[in-house]
């Protein structure tokens with residue numbers, strides 16, 4: 260879901276909540292008209308519209324505090340804004356930290372993972388991160404230690420891993436957390452995309 264769609268759907272939710280406690284949707288216009296007529300608006304009306312305005316302002320602030328684009332991939336699945344650097348060769352400042360973790364990813368993936376992580380927490384699910392962006396050198400090292408996936412090992416051919424584009428995370432998932440990811444990960448763009456590796460999740464922007 261992109262930012263605008265998210266705000267629109269959240270506004271609909273807030274309206275739904277207020278509607279269910281009996282507040283009319285036109286309450287803000289009514290209040291304005293009453294003020295324009297030089298009379299004091301009723302406390303019931305202003306507190307209701309105030310609640311809506313406060314909820315809306317909070318939501319807009321949350322959504323716009325860290326403006327983020329969902330990102331785009333080229334035909335090879337490479338983030339278009341990082342392609343020029345090369346797999347595993349991305350400078351630190353071109354990636355974004357997943358807040359509070361020390362792990363870095365392609366910015367759209369980092370922002371989406373923060374949303375995912377917060378949602379999991381609200382559901383009482385804890386998800387840890389084992390690995391994130393991987394340099395070319397660390398891909399070489401991993402291939403030597405774990406073997407290539409195509410030979411039955413666990414490493415991509417160096418220079419081809421989605422970790423090298425900052426799109427993939429290796430997660431610490433107990434069975435409960437894995438079930439949560441399989442249920443909810445896709446809503447944030449994260450897909451379990453390597454058979455035999457239930458810990459490996461990759462970010463796919465909408466439409467990719």
Ligand SMILES: [Zn+2]
Nearest residue numbers: 427428429459
């Ligand atoms: Zn992985």
